[in-house]
Every structure is written in C-alpha cells, then in structure tokens.
Amino acid sequence: MVATQSSREGWSSRSAFILAAVGSAVGLGNLWRFPAEAGTNGGGAFVIFYILCVVLIGLPSLLSEVLIGRHGQGSASESVVRVARDSGASEKWVVIGDIGMLVAFLILSFYSVLGGWVLNYIGVFAGDLVTSPFLGGAFQSWSDSEIEGLLPALLEDPVKLVALHAVFMAITIFFVARGVTKGIEFVATFMMPAFFLLFLAITIYGAFTGAFAETLDFLFTFEPEKLTGSVMLAGLGQAFFSLSLGSAIMITYGAYADRTTNLASTSAIIAGADTSVALIAGLCIFPIVFAAGFDVAAGPTLMFQTLPAAFSAIPVGSLVGLLFFVMVFFAALTSSVALLEAPVVWGVDRFGWQRQSTAIGIGLAIFILGTLAALSFNVLADWHPLGGMSLFANQGFFDVLDTFTAKVLLPVAALLTAIFTGWKIDKRLVRAESGLPDGLHKVWMFLIAYVCPVALAGIFIVGIVS
Numbered sequence: 001m002v003a004t005q006s007s008r009e010g011w012s013s014r015s016a017f018i019l020a021a022v023g024s025a026v027g028l029g030n031l032w033r034f035p036a037e038a039g040t041n042g043g044g045a046f047v048i049f050y051i052l053c054v055v056l057i058g059l060p061s062l063l064s065e066v067l068i069g070r071h072g073q074g075s076a077s078e079s080v081v082r083v084a085r086d087s088g089a090s091e092k093w094v095v096i097g098d099i100g101m102l103v104a105f106l107i108l109s110f111y112s113v114l115g116g117w118v119l120n121y122i123g124v125f126a127g128d129l130v131t132s133p134f135l136g137g138a139f140q141s142w143s144d145s146e147i148e149g150l151l152p153a154l155l156e157d158p159v160k161l162v163a164l165h166a167v168f169m170a171i172t173i174f175f176v177a178r179g180v181t182k183g184i185e186f187v188a189t190f191m192m193p194a195f196f197l198l199f200l201a202i203t204i205y206g207a208f209t210g211a212f213a214e215t216l217d218f219l220f221t222f223e224p225e226k227l228t229g230s231v232m233l234a235g236l237g238q239a240f241f242s243l244s245l246g247s248a249i250m251i252t253y254g255a256y257a258d259r260t261t262n263l264a265s266t267s268a269i270i271a272g273a274d275t276s277v278a279l280i281a282g283l284c285i286f287p288i289v290f291a292a293g294f295d296v297a298a299g300p301t302l303m304f305q306t307l308p309a310a311f312s313a314i315p316v317g318s319l320v321g322l323l324f325f326v327m328v329f330f331a332a333l334t335s336s337v338a339l340l341e342a343p344v345v346w347g348v349d350r351f352g353w354q355r356q357s358t359a360i361g362i363g364l365a366i367f368i369l370g371t372l373a374a375l376s377f378n379v380l381a382d383w384h385p386l387g388g389m390s391l392f393a394n395q396g397f398f399d400v401l402d403t404f405t406a407k408v409l410l411p412v413a414a415l416l417t418a419i420f421t422g423w424k425i426d427k428r429l430v431r432a433e434s435g436l437p438d439g440l441h442k443v444w445m446f447l448i449a450y451v452c453p454v455a456l457a458g459i460f461i462v463g464i465v466s
C-alpha cells in the first residue's frame with residue numbers, strides 16, 4: 001500500500017516548517033564542521049568562497065528542493081517522479097531522490113558518532129558541576145594535560161565510543177518513530193529557540209575574552225592566492241552540507257509544507273539563519289583557539305579540544321560548559337532526526353512499511369555502518385579504505401564518509417537538481433510554486449539553469465583534479 005496524498009501528515013504551521021528546516025540545517029555542520037574546515041583550508045579565502053556558494057548556488061538550490069517536495073508531496077524520490085511526470089520529463093530523474101537518500105544514510109552514520117562525543121562532554125561537565133566549586137572555572141583540580149587529554153582518551157576507547165553512538169542513534173530513532181508533528185516538530189519547536197538563546201549568550205561572553213581581532217582577520221581576510229581548487233571544493237561542500245542540500249531532506253520537508261507557504265522567503269530565512277550560525281560559531285571558537293595557542297588546522301577535533309580548555313578558564317565554567325554542550329546536542333538532534341526521516345519516508349512511501357519499524361530497521365543499519373566510523377579512531381586506525389585516491393589520502397573510514405558525501409555526492413546531487421529544475425521541469429509549474437515576484441523569478445531561473453550547473457561542474461572538476 002502506498003500512502004495517499006491526503007493521508008500524509010504535514011507541518012502544523014509555517015513557523016513549524018521553518019523551525020524544522022532551520023533545525024535540520026543548523027547542527028554540527030555549523031558548530032563543528034565549519035570551524036574545522038575553515039581552519040584546515042586557511043581561513044578567509046575559504047570562508048568568503050563558502051558565503052559566495054551559499055548565496056549563488058545554495059540558496060537557489062534550496063528553493064528548487066523545497067519546490068520539488070511541495071509539488072510532489074511524497075518521499076524525495078516519489079516527489080521527483082511526480083514532478084517529472086507532470087512536466088513530461090523522464091522518470092529517470094528519480095536518481096536525485098535516490099542519491100539524496102544514500103547521502104542522508106551515509107552522513108548520519110558518522111554524524112551519530114559525533115553526537116556521541118557531544119553526549120560524552122555533557123556527562124563530563126555535569127560530573128564536574130557536582131564536584132567542583134560553582135563559581136570557578138571547570139576542571140579546577142585537573143592539570144592542563146588532563147584537560148587536553150579528554151578527547152584523545154575518548155577516542156582511544158572503542159567500547160565507550162560505540163556505546164555513545166548507540167545512545168545517540170536510539171534517541172534519534174525514538175523521535176522519528178513518533179512522526180512529523182509529535183516527533184520532529186516537537187524537537188524543533190522546543191530545542192531550536194533554546195539553542196539560539198544559549199548560543200547568543202555564549203558568543204557575547206566569548207567576544208569579551210580572547211583574541212577577537214585575530215579571529216576577524218583570520219576568518220575574513222581574503223587572500224586570493226589561497227583559493228585553490230581543493231579550497232573551492234571544500235567551500236562548496238560545506239555550503240551544501242550545512243544547508244542540508246543534496247540529501248533528500250529539503251525535498252522531504254518541503255512535502256510537508258502547505259500551499260500558502262511562500263517557499264522563496266522561507267528558503268531565504270533558512271539559508272540566512274544557517275549561515276549566520278556558522279559564522280557566529282567561528283567567532284565563538286577561534287578567539288579561544290588563538291588565545292590558547294592551539295593548532296587552527298586541527299580539523300575534526302578542533303571544537304572538542306578547544307572548548308573544554310576555554311571553559312576551564314572562565315567563571316562558572318562547569319555550568320557554562322554543560323549548557324553549551326546541551327545546546328550542541330539539541331542542534332545535532334534536530335539534524336539527525338532530519339537525516340533519518342528522509343530514508344524512513346522513502347521506505348514508508350515506496351513499500352508501505354510502518355513508520356516505526358522502518359525507523360528502527362534503517363536506524364540499526366546506520367548504527368552498524370557508524371560503528372565502523374567510530375572504530376576508525378582506534379582499532380581500525382590503520383585502515384584507509386580509499387587511500388589510493390588523493391582526495392582520500394591518509395583518511396580513516398570516518399573521514400572517508402565525510403569527504404565522500406560532502407565533496408563528491410553532494411555536488412553531484414546538486415548538479416542534477418539544478419539541471420532538472422532549470423531545464424526539465426515545466427516552466428509553468430516552477431512559476432506557480434516559486435513564490436517569487438517576476439523579476440526575481442527570472443534571476444533565480446538564470447542562476448539555477450546556467451550559473452549553478454556551470455559552477456558546480458567547474459568547482460567539482462577543479463577540486464578533484466587539484
């Protein structure tokens with residue numbers, strides 16, 4: 001049995017849609033991945049190119065995806081097929097939805113491992129809060145090397161890593177199994193506002209401590225010679241990863257939007273909020289990195305290594321640290337729920353499976369794949385699955401999953417979506433759905449039909465070759 005359009009659940013309001021979509025976009029991609037990528041790719045050139053990608057490629061693509069979803073009213077693949085059918089285009093474009101589903105599946109497998117790291121830090125700070133003097137910094141009885149050893153100790157412990165990953169996946173499965181309004185909306189409407197409040201408070205605090213001027217210089221000085229092909233591909237990949245594009249999610253969430261929602265303005269709000277959070281995360285994390293003399297190019301460990309050190313030096317550090325990681329957890333959960341929702345709806349729509357058992361089944365498969373990612377920090381540290389290719393040189397399974405999704409699958413999915421929207425979907429259908437005034441609609445169509453395909457193909461090739 002295939003779910004009919006009228007039996008589908010939908011968002012209860014436009015603001016629920018916006019919160020859920022912003023919730024899916026804002027997550028570890030902003031707080032953890034953006035600073036890590038900015039650091040390893042040399043700062044300003046990367047950051048400015050990333051912003052350019054968001055405006056010229058990401059935002060137009062976001063509008064395409066939610067538009068396909070709202071017209072198609074199904075899982076990502078179903079929606080693409082319906083839009084293709086209504087436009088007289090080939091149903092083979094279903095690959096856009098299928099690749100997206102695969103991307104969501106692969107991303108969640110390593111995302112959940114990181115979610116486990118976040119849970120670990122919540123535990124560490126909560127433990128410290130009950131044992132240490134309230135007004136001082138966190139970890140007062142610890143030496144510097146003990147604090148710096150927090151993350152390495154976690155990474156060396158395969159059992160703990162896998163157990164935390166299991167807990168994070170279980171929480172994600174729980175909310176997806178509950179469905180759109182009771183699960184996803186509930187998570188988004190309570191957790192996103194709490195996230196923004198906490199985040200603002202901590203950033204304002206951070207602005208008064210540490211090396212703010214140096215951070216501005218690092219993040220926003222454009223040095224053209226640093227803009228290599230691989231930096232460009234990294235910027236593009238980050239834009240798509242962060243906006244949750246190319247991964248079936250925005251198509252899936254668009255399908256829950258009703259006819260009165262203006263898709264263009266909603267897309268702009270989503271992209272604006274997501275990009276602001278990434279930039280603010282940079283302004284929050286790099287002052288600490290510079291002040292403490294950490295390596296900016298530390299990569300994936302940057303956020304997790306710098307912040308405990310910072311919280312150990314500030315008043316009421318255990319409490320601020322605890323609140324911070326709880327906030328990161330909320331942000332991560334609203335994204336992981338989205339990542340699981342996309343493949344689950346696909347199973348429900350295509351095969352008529354039950355939502356709950358599908359969430360558990362697909363969630364389990366993701367857990368197993370993620371276990372390999374968790375083990376790549378310890379037992380499988382010497383395993384370099386695609387080590388023969390320079391894009392993946394020296395990468396363990398965790399990094400391979402990240403690079404393969406963000407730098408290969410996302411650009412490919414984005415390219416297909418741009419060609420589909422710009423050239424294959426019936427022009428009247430696009431016009432009726434976009435919600436843009438005439439002039440802007442023309443600009444958008446130009447971006448999606450010409451600028452996006454050329455830029456995406458170009459950056460992808462230059463990035464892979466370099």
Ligand code: PHE
Nearest residue numbers: 025027028029030241242244
């Ligand atoms: N955008 C999310 C984040 O920044 C991650 C994500 C990617 C979610 C792709 C869904 C799809 O954390």
